[in-house]
Amino acid sequence: MVNIEEVEALMLKHFPQCPLCGADKGYEVSGWAKSYVQCRLCGAKWESTDFISCKELKELQLWDPSSDGKGTQLTRKKYSVKFWQDPEAIKNAVTRTAESKFIFHSEMTDQQLETLITRSLEEITHWDYGSTIEGKGLGFLISNTSSAEAAMIRLLRAIFEQNKITIIQNELLRRALLEVKTH
Ligand SMILES: [Zn+2]
Numbered sequence: 001m002v003n004i005e006e007v008e009a010l011m012l013k014h015f016p017q018c019p020l021c022g023a024d025k026g027y028e029v030s031g032w033a034k035s036y037v038q039c040r041l042c043g044a045k046w047e048s049t050d051f052i053s054c055k056e057l058k059e060l061q062l063w064d065p066s067s068d069g070k071g072t073q074l075t076r077k078k079y080s081v082k083f084w085q086d087p088e089a090i091k092n093a094v095t096r097t098a099e100s101k102f103i104f105h106s107e108m109t110d111q112q113l114e115t116l117i118t119r120s121l122e123e124i125t126h127w128d129y130g131s132t133i134e135g136k137g138l139g140f141l142i143s144n145t146s147s148a149e150a151a152m153i154r155l156l157r158a159i160f161e162q163n164k165i166t167i168i169q170n171e172l173l174r175r176a177l178l179e180v181k182t183h
Contacts, residue, residue, distance in 0.1 A: 002054040004029040010050075011037045014057050019084040020044045020070045042066035046084075057081055073097035103167050110175065113168050120161040120168075 007029045017024050023041035030036045033052050038045040045064040050057045061078040065071040073094045083089050104113055 002034060002051070004034060006054045007034050007037065007051045010054050010057050011046075014081050015084065018042060018044060019087075019090065020066050036063060038064075039066070042068065042070065044071055060084055103164050104171060110172060113172055117165050117168050120165045123161045124158045 008027050011027050018027075018039040018041065021039060021042035021044065023039060025040035027037040028040055029051075030038065031047075033049075035049055035051045036045055036047050037051070043064065044062065044066040046060040047063045048057065048060045050059065059078050059080055061076065062071050062074045063076070065075050071090075071094070074090070074097065079093070083093075104116060108116075
């Protein structure tokens with residue numbers, strides 16, 4: 001069985017700095033199989049069965065977010081070493097996960113909300129394509145369904161995006177009204 005030092009060394013080799021907080025304080029190793037590593041500064045904890053053999057580190061699952069909540073959206077999700085080494089990829093994944101859970105956040109700026117609307121509009125053209133060439137190209141997505149079912153899926157997707165737009169527009173309207181009231 002590998003020892004704690006080997007596990008920490010393997011983690012440090014790929015991540016001299018913590019993927020979430022950027023600290024270089026090293027990692028606390030734990031678990032009966034020594035498959036958990038925890039940043040000594042922020043407390044973010046990862047799990048990987050790759051630590052058991054301690055040969056090659058390929059994937060890491062975020063077990064616990066940092067003590068201040070960083071990475072909460074990615075908790076219990078497995079990503080490649082490459083992903084965890086890329087701060088931009090982490091940031092994008094957090095935003096994407098947050099967006100799929102909530103249509104928008106109250107902290108988002110009006111500009112960000114407008115961007116969400118634009119994105120939904122683009123999604124609609126993508127799902128509401130009917131018989132366009134683009135639509136046929138995406139047939140693999142729905143290859144196991146009849147064309148009636150496929151049409152239904154596309155329609156529901158488009159309606160879902162349309163609803164999102166309505167909800168975001170309501171938020172923009174609410175903000176605009178609030179603005180008028182307070183001035
Ligand atoms: Zn950290």
